[in-house]
Amino acid sequence: MTVRHKVLIVDDELHIRRLIHAALARADYAVVEAENAREALDCLRNERPDITLLDLGLPDRDGLELVPLFKRQSDATLIVVSARDATDQKVAALDLGADDYLTKPFDTDELLARVRVALRNRLTRDGGNLSLSVGDVTIDLVARTVTKAGREVHLTPKEYVVFAQLARFPGRVITHKQIMAEVWPNEHAHHVEYLRVLIRTLRQKLEDDPQQPRLICNELGIGYRLRPGGDAPDAGHEQPG
Template sequence: MPAKILVVDDEAAIRRLLRNTLVRAGYAVVEAEDGRDALRQASVEQPSAVLLDLGLPDRDGLSLIPLLRKQGEAVVLVVSARDAVEEKVTALDLGAEDYVTKPFDSEELLARLRVALRHRGVADATEKTVERGDLRIDLDRRVVTRAGEEVHLTRKEHDVLAMLTRHIGRIVTHDRLLAGCWGGDEDPRVEYLRIVIRNLRQKLEAPGPVGSVIANELGVGYRLRADG
């Protein structure tokens, strides 16, 4: 059975675009045009994922995120024209898996949906080893290799990379990274995190125009790319 996706958007043209995109990719699709219908459809249809607009006619889509997550195992991807950093951080903190800004590229949206579905129902801690291209990250042994050669990382670099790896393909906000990797240390700052990310990029990325291993979600956080 194909994975079922619930599309929640009050604009018929957007729902039609998303339906056509998803059906071509092999998904089953159900639709809702407001928050009330979204909750009903989620309860009845039990979708694998929800593509959620925030500007709904009867309520703010942000308020739906925790409700949708309580109703089943569906992952929630926000697809919204709102591009403020605060909106993105709030959505992610409420439990959204990812945040895609309109207008969106259909292929990128599908790629992010595939990543979200791979993580559906799987605890982060079960992912012990991740391979991305010639990069191999062994979380249990705290060993990182690139093209077979071990990459020497500091303790803090290991901590940040491990957290990004456990959420590969998904945005991890600055606050979550600081809380998870600096813990009780005094006065953790985003500037410290930026230094660690810069060092990781220098150590992990091969020379040449191959694209960044760690993507920067401006003002929100970082994401270890799942492709590569």
């Protein structure tokens, strides 16, 4: 299963939203839409998009005011897509925190190229991997696919988020708190047992022997790490849960 990247379109013009939505859907992105600032803020909190495409001419709030607000409330890459073509508007948006600026009218192929570049930059900005192979398991973080022995593995969206976190920084311990904040972002109280259940299902899908895991290693009381070599478990660290 491919877990698709999610793009939020914020634009009050229905025909523009439909145009962008159709182009993104053809490229196999998951798409959510908002026609004003209020809806956009709700989507940022609830949908957690990877990319936000923001029009500056919204009916309830000027888009330039939203740029720093969006950047504070979400780690989504922000691309302004606006009919405002004056240099001072572009500079203002970029200075306020926008990651890119595309002027209307635009070619959808260029828009898709900007989105692809934004996703690559997003994946590498912290020094992480774009793809990783450990034993016979491979994860492609750009395509969002996971394979084992050459065959694609069906992961749920939550399973993929956890495995992708570990795969971006193999060998590094990712804490329970860090993982749960990504998987259950709107929960006020996180329960480690939910994470343990999710890790068990991941091991069942990816490990040769889930009872003796060699890929996903538990650091007792701290978190999990992906063992780069997929070799024998570390004595004293590995726990089944």
